[in-house]
Amino acid sequence: MSQNKMVGRRSILFGRPPVVIGAGSVAGEKEGNGAFGKYYDMVENDPLFGAETWEEAESKMQQLATQVALRKAGLEPKEVRYLVAGDLLGQLIATSFGIMNFNIPMFGVYGACSTMGESLAIGSMIVDGGYADYVVALTSSHFASAEKQFRYPLAYGSQRPYSATWTVTGSGAVVLASSEARWRRKETGYVEVAGITTGIITDYGIKDSMNMGACMAPDNVNIEQ
Numbered sequence: 001m002s003q004n005k006m007v008g009r010r011s012i013l014f015g016r017p018p019v020v021i022g023a024g025s026v027a028g029e030k031e032g033n034g035a036f037g038k039y040y041d042m043v044e045n046d047p048l049f050g051a052e053t054w055e056e057a058e059s060k061m062q063q064l065a066t067q068v069a070l071r072k073a074g075l076e077p078k079e080v081r082y083l084v085a086g087d088l089l090g091q092l093i094a095t096s097f098g099i100m101n102f103n104i105p106m107f108g109v110y111g112a113c114s115t116m117g118e119s120l121a122i123g124s125m126i127v128d129g130g131y132a133d134y135v136v137a138l139t140s141s142h143f144a145s146a147e148k149q150f151r152y153p154l155a156y157g158s159q160r161p162y163s164a165t166w167t168v169t170g171s172g173a174v175v176l177a178s179s180e181a182r183w184r185r186k187e188t189g190y191v192e193v194a195g196i197t198t199g200i201i202t203d204y205g206i207k208d209s210m211n212m213g214a215c216m217a218p219d220n221v222n223i224e225q
Helices: 054-073 090-098 112-128 143-150 179-185 212-220
Strands: 011-013 019-028 042-044 082-086 106-108 134-141 170-177 195-197
Touching: 019 054, 019 179, 042 054, 054 090, 054 134, 054 143, 054 170, 082 090, 082 112, 090 106, 090 134, 112 134, 112 170, 112 195, 134 143, 170 179
Parallel strands: 019 042, 082 106, 082 134
Antiparallel strands: 011 195, 019 170, 134 170
């Protein structure tokens, strides 16, 4: 008899929890100077990451974060069955061009600030379901590309209010492995993804595009199983 993995209305407990066997993080100069700066694998002072556009810079971050995560996991791209990833841009162009050369089958997701959680959730379900031994979950954002997408391009010179949210310039990637793959590696100490809870849409009518925190705050107090 198969195990019922569904818990409550919106949660899942995995029967064979996937494990995180590698992670990579890339950040911009502002983030590197912050409280978590020492924890990033790479901090780049050039906001363009050597590229010509903000969008290309974001693609470069995804490429670097994935390379770091795969290196830490001791894997080659050809060993990864799926990649679940997204970004903040239209048509997921940062992701599409950033990971194209890895030649890994991809599921593109768009969850705004929840994209990494969404990628991890879907990737974990794929692994727990027995459909892959290794899955990469990945996301990114870039302050300048996000400003162009949602507010005003920097070249426009729009005056920002004294208090406004600031989109992170950074990218993160993790490699998820199945329980079977974990034991084959004869390694321990991995972080398990024991389960997930999927959020619902909550709209309190916030209209200020400069205050994304207020839009997202209700979900932080509306967690139920």
